[in-house]
Amino acid sequence: MTGEHHDSDSATAARVKRVEAAVIAAGLTTEAELDALLEVVATKASPRNGARVVARAWVDRSFAEAVLADANAAIEELGLSMEAGPQVRLKAVANSESVHNVVVCTLCSCYPVGLLGPPPTWYKEPAYRSRVVREPRAVLAQFGTHLPPQTEIRVWDSSAETRYLVIPRRPEGSDGLDEDELAGSVTRNGLIGTGIL
Amino acid sequence: MRFSVGDSVRVKLDDPPYHTRVPRYVRGRRGVVTEYQGDYPLPDTVVLTKGADRTTQPLYGVCFPAEELWGTGQLTTDGPFEVSVDLWESYLEPLDARL
Numbered sequence: 001m002t003g004e005h006h007d008s009d010s011a012t013a014a015r016v017k018r019v020e021a022a023v024i025a026a027g028l029t030t031e032a033e034l035d036a037l038l039e040v041v042a043t044k045a046s047p048r049n050g051a052r053v054v055a056r057a058w059v060d061r062s063f064a065e066a067v068l069a070d071a072n073a074a075i076e077e078l079g080l081s082m083e084a085g086p087q088v089r090l091k092a093v094a095n096s097e098s099v100h101n102v103v104v105c106t107l108c109s110c111y112p113v114g115l116l117g118p119p120p121t122w123y124k125e126p127a128y129r130s131r132v133v134r135e136p137r138a139v140l141a142q143f144g145t146h147l148p149p150q151t152e153i154r155v156w157d158s159s160a161e162t163r164y165l166v167i168p169r170r171p172e173g174s175d176g177l178d179e180d181e182l183a184g185s186v187t188r189n190g191l192i193g194t195g196i197l
Numbered sequence: 198m199r200f201s202v203g204d205s206v207r208v209k210l211d212d213p214p215y216h217t218r219v220p221r222y223v224r225g226r227r228g229v230v231t232e233y234q235g236d237y238p239l240p241d242t243v244v245l246t247k248g249a250d251r252t253t254q255p256l257y258g259v260c261f262p263a264e265e266l267w268g269t270g271q272l273t274t275d276g277p278f279e280v281s282v283d284l285w286e287s288y289l290e291p292l293d294a295r296l
Contacts, residue, residue: 106220137275153278160283161237
């Protein structure tokens, strides 16, 4: 990590501390409440959760239909939740031979943290957020994801109350794998749509 | 609820001097309602009233073809794509002609 990055990380940490002290002083939250939230993010939020949802959808057709129809209800079957309050709605979108889905939040960095863990830095960068809605194919190519020219790309700008989870296409030659092994083949970029498997 | 799935709509061309969740790149653009997502507090009002007014209104998924957002030239370089944006009802106006 460069010194420049280090400096900006320290500046961010200092800013977070000041904001934290201010919101606690204003009575908007408590230190215990924030600690409980961080505990959930640190110990439970991981792309492994999203991978489990995808693997189940691949092996269980009725689950696949359920997760596309009402993702919040379907993931409860796996003991998962969005972990961020009742107002966060989850929508799963499935890739197919003809359609590829990719997720962004152009206004900030909305992301299904409970299912994917904390977002990668590039997801929060203006470069990704501004370009992927304008030239998604070129952006995906920079991730090493080259789609056939006829594939239709759907970009989901999640700047309101819904968070999106991409169900990638099942890798070729994965017929012999069980559900856990399939989950192991799912990458974070696959769940965001910047990768294919 | 003012709109149904399949309705053509236009995002109001507005530039409010307060917090809003309308990305600039869809302002004034035409799209199609693809989903009703439920009723949620309008963030613009929530922020303006510092959380006091949490009146809800319908929230829709609205899909915009790439050529509506960026012109037809984009497709020759980037292939077919569309962008779906989640927008509250008061951000939208009905469009008589089908998109």
